[in-house]
Amino acid sequence: xxxxxxxxxxxxxxxxxxxxxxxxxxxxxxxxxxxxxxxxxxxxxxxxxxxxxxxxxxxxxxxxxxxxxxxxxxxxxxxxxxxxxxxxxxxxxxxxxxxxxxxxxxxxxxxxxxxx
Amino acid sequence: xxxxxxxxxxxxxxxxxxxxxxxxxxxxxxxxxxxxxxxxxxxxxxxxxxxxxxxxxxxxxxxxxxxxxxxxxxxxxxxxxxxxxxxxxxxxxxxxxxxxxxxxxxxxxxxxxxxxxxxxxxxxxxxxxxxxxxxxxxxxxxxxxxxxxxxxxxxxxxxxxxxxxxxxxxxxxxxxxxxxxxxxxxxxxxxxxxxxxxxxxxxxxxxxxxxxxxxxxxxxxxxxxxxxxxxxxxxxxxxxxxxxxxxxxxxxxxxxxxxxxxxxxxxxxxxxxxxxxxxxxxxxxxxxxxxxxxxxxxxxxxxxxxxxxxxxxxxxxxxxxxxxxxxxxxxxxxxxxxxxxxxxxxxxxxxxxxxxxxxxxx
Numbered sequence: 001x002x003x004x005x006x007x008x009x010x011x012x013x014x015x016x017x018x019x020x021x022x023x024x025x026x027x028x029x030x031x032x033x034x035x036x037x038x039x040x041x042x043x044x045x046x047x048x049x050x051x052x053x054x055x056x057x058x059x060x061x062x063x064x065x066x067x068x069x070x071x072x073x074x075x076x077x078x079x080x081x082x083x084x085x086x087x088x089x090x091x092x093x094x095x096x097x098x099x100x101x102x103x104x105x106x107x108x109x110x111x112x113x114x115x116x
Numbered sequence: 117x118x119x120x121x122x123x124x125x126x127x128x129x130x131x132x133x134x135x136x137x138x139x140x141x142x143x144x145x146x147x148x149x150x151x152x153x154x155x156x157x158x159x160x161x162x163x164x165x166x167x168x169x170x171x172x173x174x175x176x177x178x179x180x181x182x183x184x185x186x187x188x189x190x191x192x193x194x195x196x197x198x199x200x201x202x203x204x205x206x207x208x209x210x211x212x213x214x215x216x217x218x219x220x221x222x223x224x225x226x227x228x229x230x231x232x233x234x235x236x237x238x239x240x241x242x243x244x245x246x247x248x249x250x251x252x253x254x255x256x257x258x259x260x261x262x263x264x265x266x267x268x269x270x271x272x273x274x275x276x277x278x279x280x281x282x283x284x285x286x287x288x289x290x291x292x293x294x295x296x297x298x299x300x301x302x303x304x305x306x307x308x309x310x311x312x313x314x315x316x317x318x319x320x321x322x323x324x325x326x327x328x329x330x331x332x333x334x335x336x337x338x339x340x341x342x343x344x345x346x347x348x349x350x351x352x353x354x355x356x357x358x359x360x361x362x363x364x365x366x367x368x369x370x371x372x373x374x375x376x377x378x379x380x381x382x383x384x385x386x387x388x389x390x391x392x393x394x395x396x397x398x399x400x401x402x403x404x405x406x407x408x409x410x411x412x413x414x415x416x417x418x419x420x421x422x423x424x425x426x427x428x429x430x431x432x433x434x435x436x437x438x439x440x441x442x443x444x445x446x447x448x449x450x451x452x453x454x455x456x457x458x459x460x461x462x463x464x465x466x467x468x469x470x471x472x473x474x475x476x477x478x
Contacts, residue, residue, distance in 0.1 A: 004141060005148060005241050009230045012149040013223030016156075017372055021203065021218075024368040028202040037207040039270035040363055050269045058282045061447060065285040068455070072292040075462075076248055079300040083469055090470050097459060104456070113451045115444030 060112050064104075071100050118415045121237025148240060152230060156379060161191045163378040167432060174436040201367035206269070209364065213267030218365070218372040220260030225376045225383060227253040232386045233311050233395045235416035246307035247295050250387065251288075254342075257376070258284045261361050264373075268364035276360030279350055279443055283341060286450040287348075290338035293458035294331040297465045298391040301328065311395035318402075319394035323475055327465035332392045334458050336430060339384035341446070344377065346435030348446055385427035389420065393427070396420045 039046045078085075078093050107113060131140035165180070165188065172179030180187030205211060230240040231250045243249050258281060265277020301324045302310045314320055321328045341348040350356070357363070362373045389395060396416030400408045441449070467473070 002241060002243055004145060005230070006227075008145040008148055009152060009227050009241065010223055012152050013226035014219055015149075016153055016226070017219045017222050020199070020368055024199050024201075024203055028200055028367060030202055036204060039206060039208060039268070040358065041271060042358075046271065050271055050274050051266070054274075054278060058278050061282050061286060061451075064451070065289065068289045069285075069292065072289065072296060075296055076299065076305065079296050080303060080305060082300055082466060083303050087470060090466050093466065094463065097463065101456070101459065104451075108452070113448060115447065 057115055064107055064112065067103060068100070071096075119236045120234075120416075124237065152226060152240065156226060156229060156375075159382050160375045160378050161195075163382055163428065164191045164194075164374075166428070167378070167381075170429070170432050171436055195371070198368055198371040203367045203369050204364075206364060209269045210267040213263045214364070215267075215369075217260045217264035217267060218369055218376075220263065221257050221376045222372050224253055224256035224260065225379045227256075228383045229379060229386075231307060232383070232420075233307050233390055234420055235396050236312075236315075237308075238396070238417060239308055242306065242308050244304075244306045247299055247305045247310075247391070250307075251292055251295060254380075254383070255285075255288055257380070258288075264365070265361040268361075270364050272357045272359075272363045273361045276357045276363070280344060280361055282443070283344075283348060283350075283446055286447055287338040287341040287454075290334055290450060290454045290458050291342055293455070293462055294335045294338070295387075295391060297327060297331045297458070297462050298324070300462065300465050300469055303469075307390060307395075311390060311397055314394040315397035318400065318475070319392070319397065321392045324465060324468065325475055327461050327468055328392065330461045331458065331465070332388070334454055334461070335388055335392070336427075336434065338450075338454060339388060340431050340434055341450075343380045343384055343431075345381065345431070347438035347441050349435075350440055350443060350446070381428060381431060382424065385424045385431060386420075388427045389423035393423045394419075395423075 039050070074096070075093065078089065082089050082093075128140065128144065131143065135143070168190070169179040169187075180190035183189040183193050205214065227241070228250055231242075231246060231253075233239045233242075241249070261280045261284070262277050265273040265275075265280070268274070298310075298320055299305055301320055302313050304310060304313070310320075314323075317323055321332055324331075340346040350360075362370055365373065396419050398408075398411040398414060398416075398419050400411065
């Protein structure tokens with residue numbers, strides 16, 4: 001039943017957007033103008049490409065995110081069974097988190113967290 | 117306690133009696149879809165009105181007060197206005213990605229919305245990995261926002277989307293770690309189970325005392341950042357980037373971003389009320405049986421919606437109190453403060469659970 005409802009929700013979301021956009025396209029007025037379909041830039045014509053190399057800082061944070069997100073993923077099963085694992089599980093998780101904090105400290109020291 | 121499961125089971129049995137199984141499931145799915153859309157639209161409208169009024173009171177203004185009594189019909193008139201506006205597609209944009217983005221944003225927020233426990237037995241999706249599923253589907257929204265910036269092929273949306281992407285993925289770690297902290301306390305990821313435990317043993321924020329309180333505060337900060345709100349609203353910072361990632365969207369296309377933004381606020385508050393404040397579990401004080409009996413008379417969805425709106429008010433308070441931060445300040449707040457704090461908080465919670473230091477009221 002859960003999976004049926006999961007699919008139902010996805011279909012509902014897609015239909016909710018699709019139907020209203022079709023409806024809006026039907027009832028909205030339409031006009032044609034050479035300037036209207038230009039990219040917005042405060043009234044002046046846009047210069048150059050938008051799809052170009054972007055500042056590297058964003059990608060550094062994305063890579064760091066990947067590391068810590070996977071870490072969270074690994075910690076979820078541990079958190080569920082932690083009570084029954086007892087002190088042994090706690091020490092192993094401590095070791096795991098310690099290595100990750102080491103990674104964060106390395107990135108911090110290397111200046112990956114500094115915006116320059 | 118009022119249990120919605122009894123009603124839904126009775127409905128299902130009755131339908132199976134008069135219809136073949138596939139038809140019964142189809143009709144139930146359609147009913148669920150209608151319920152989701154209704155709730156989604158109603159809460160979006162309530163929240164938009166609430167936000168405008170509260171923001172106005174914070175700034176010593178009146179807020180919307182012309183359309184209807186106290187401006188109550190303002191949101192409806194806005195929706196109808198948006199519906200009548202032309203959906204403009206630009207010549208140079210990537211049509212497919214540009215059109216796909218609102219679908220992703222709305223579907224992601226709707227999937228998360230469907231996970232909320234409204235009442236005892238009143239949840240739509242209830243996987244045994246509930247919290248994890250919630251975290252996973254809510255991050256699809258980031259893809260939608262990045263596609264909106266990329267597909268528009270325009271400078272402002274691109275910058276806005278890049279900032280939004282960096283900010284959302286960063287604060288997602290804090291959100292994940294605070295949820296992890298509460299999963300460590302409850303020992304289960306199933307949302308209905310988490311709430312049932314809080315009904316039996318007291319709200320998590322009392323049960324987990326210090327680490328739960330720290331997690332709650334971190335969640336309030338990170339939750340506002342996840343919704344692109346408050347001091348963290350520079351992905352769409354009006355004065356610099358026009359409207360951020362949805363600059364090139366018009367009419368209902370834009371309306372969907374607006375809708376999803378407010379629903380994400382409701383969802384963030386709903387998750388907070390589920391994992392910290394007990395979801396539909398009423399307030400119980402150990403030893404006061406009469407008081408507990410009276411509290412049990414109030415149905416679960418009233419408790420859930422009440423707690424959620426309490427958290428919504430906290431988030432709005434936060435939004436309208438602090439000035440906007442700079443992008444490097446936002447990222448260093450997350451990476452240098454919130455994330456180490458929540459990591460140590462997780463260890464603290466693990467200690468509390470393993471040593472049995474939690475407060476158990478029953």
